[in-house]
Amino acid sequence: MTQTDVPIDAASSPIPRGRPGRGAALLSAYVGIGLLLIALNLRIGVASVSPVLSSIRRGLGVSASTASLLTTIPVFAFGAFAFLTPVLISRLGLHRLLGLTMAAAAAGIGIRMIDSPVALFAGTVLVGAAIAVGNVCMPTAIKRDFAHRAGLMMGLYTTALFVGGALAAAFTVPLEAGFHGSWRDALGFWAVPAVIAFLVWVPRMLRSPGRVPNTHRVLDGTAELRDEPSLRRLLRDRVAWAVTGFMGLQSLTYYGGLTWIPTMLQDAGTSAHTAGVLLSYSSLPGVVAALAVPAMHRARPTWLIVAVSTLLCIAGFAGMLVSSTGELPWLWMTLLGLGQGAAIALALGYIVQRAPDAQHTGHLSTMAQGIGYLFAGFGPLGLGVLHTATDGWGIPIAALVVLLLAQFVTGAGASRERHVLRP
Structure with missing residues (x-):
C-alpha cells in the first residue's frame, strides 16, 4: 500500500468501530442527529x-411557465452542482x-428576501x-458513519x-399571512432551520480531517479506489444506469x-391555504412508506415494491x-404520498445498496443525482408548458403516467441485488 492508498473509510470515520462505549454512543447519536437536521433542510x-x-x-407579473423556473432552477442545480461535489469533498472533507x-442554503434563502427579481433567482x-x-454527500456520510445501520x-x-417538505408546504402560506402578505418574508423565514442545523454541526466541522500525505486530499474525503470507480466506467455500467434512471x-x-x-x-376552486395543507398532508403517508421500505428490502420478487x-x-x-374538490383530494394525496415516499426511499436506498463501500457510494451518488436531477x-x-x-391538466397528468411506467422499468432493473462495476 502506498502513501496515497490510505484506507479512507477507516482513517476518517468519526465513529469508533468495535464494541461501542458510552463516548462512542454519544458521538454516534450526535452525528446522527446532525445529519438528520441537515437532511431536514434539503427540501425546504x-x-x-x-x-x-x-x-x-402576481407579484412579479409573470406567466406560469416563468414562475415555475423558481422550482425548476433548483432541480437543474441539483444535477449540475452534483458533479462538483467529489472535488469539493476531496479538498474540504x-x-x-x-x-x-x-x-450556503441559509444565505441563498436570505438573498431571496431582497426586493429584486435578480436576487430572487440568484438566491x-x-x-x-x-x-x-x-x-450527494448524505448517502456517502451514512454509508461511512453508519455502515452497520x-x-x-x-x-x-x-x-x-x-x-422538511411537509413543514414548508404547510406553514409557508400562514407565514405569508403573518408577514402581512409578504411572500418574500415567508420564504425568508426558512433560513432559520438551516442556521440551526449549521450551528449544531459546527463542532463536527471544526474537527480536523487530516490530509493524505503528499497530496491535496483530506482523509475525510472520497478518494479514487484502486479499481478507480470513475464516472466514465460507471457510464458503461447497466446497474449504475438503472439506479440513475430510477432516481431521475x-x-x-x-x-x-x-x-x-x-x-x-x-384552479379547481380550493383555497391557497387548503392546497398547501393537502400538499403537506401527502408527506405523512410518505413518511410511513419511507420508514416501511427498509423493512421490506427482502421482498420477492425484488421489483414488487417498485x-x-x-x-x-x-x-x-x-x-x-x-x-x-371536496373530500376526494385527501384520498388522492394519501395514495400519492405513499407511492412517492416508497419511490424516494427506494431510489436513495439503491445508491447505497448497489455500492460495495463508501467510495463507490460517493461516485454512484454523483452519477445518479447529477444526471438524474x-x-x-x-x-x-414541461408540465407548465403543457x-x-x-x-388544462389532462395532458400533463397523462404525460406523468407515461413517465411513471418508465419509472417502473428502471426501478425494476435497479432492484436486482447486484453491485456496480461487478460482473
Whole structure:
C-alpha cells in the first residue's frame, strides 16, 4: 500500500468501530442527529415556493411557465452542482462540506428576501447548489458513519426529507399571512432551520480531517479506489444506469407534483391555504412508506415494491382528474404520498445498496443525482408548458403516467441485488 492508498473509510470515520462505549454512543447519536437536521433542510428551500407560487406570479407579473423556473432552477442545480461535489469533498472533507451546505442554503434563502427579481433567482440558484452538494454527500456520510445501520439511517434520512417538505408546504402560506402578505418574508423565514442545523454541526466541522500525505486530499474525503470507480466506467455500467434512471424519473414526477399540485387544486376552486395543507398532508403517508421500505428490502420478487409504489402514484395523479374538490383530494394525496415516499426511499436506498463501500457510494451518488436531477428539472418546466398550451391538466397528468411506467422499468432493473462495476 502506498502513501496515497490510505484506507479512507477507516482513517476518517468519526465513529469508533468495535464494541461501542458510552463516548462512542454519544458521538454516534450526535452525528446522527446532525445529519438528520441537515437532511431536514434539503427540501425546504424548494417546497416552500410551491404554496405561494400564485402570489409570486402576481407579484412579479409573470406567466406560469416563468414562475415555475423558481422550482425548476433548483432541480437543474441539483444535477449540475452534483458533479462538483467529489472535488469539493476531496479538498474540504465530507463533514466540513456538509456544514458549509447549510451556511450556503441559509444565505441563498436570505438573498431571496431582497426586493429584486435578480436576487430572487440568484438566491434560488445558491439554494439549489447547496442542496445539490448535500444530496450527494448524505448517502456517502451514512454509508461511512453508519455502515452497520445504513438501512435504518436511510429510512430516517428519507423521513427527514419528507418532514422538511411537509413543514414548508404547510406553514409557508400562514407565514405569508403573518408577514402581512409578504411572500418574500415567508420564504425568508426558512433560513432559520438551516442556521440551526449549521450551528449544531459546527463542532463536527471544526474537527480536523487530516490530509493524505503528499497530496491535496483530506482523509475525510472520497478518494479514487484502486479499481478507480470513475464516472466514465460507471457510464458503461447497466446497474449504475438503472439506479440513475430510477432516481431521475422519480425525482421528475415528485418535483412536477410538488410544483403544480397546489396550482391544480387552486384552479379547481380550493383555497391557497387548503392546497398547501393537502400538499403537506401527502408527506405523512410518505413518511410511513419511507420508514416501511427498509423493512421490506427482502421482498420477492425484488421489483414488487417498485410496482406497488408506481401504481399508487398513478392512482393518485389520475384521481386528481376525477375530482380535485371536496373530500376526494385527501384520498388522492394519501395514495400519492405513499407511492412517492416508497419511490424516494427506494431510489436513495439503491445508491447505497448497489455500492460495495463508501467510495463507490460517493461516485454512484454523483452519477445518479447529477444526471438524474438534470433530467428531472424538465418535469416542472414541461408540465407548465403543457398546461399553458392545453389550458388544462389532462395532458400533463397523462404525460406523468407515461413517465411513471418508465419509472417502473428502471426501478425494476435497479432492484436486482447486484453491485456496480461487478460482473
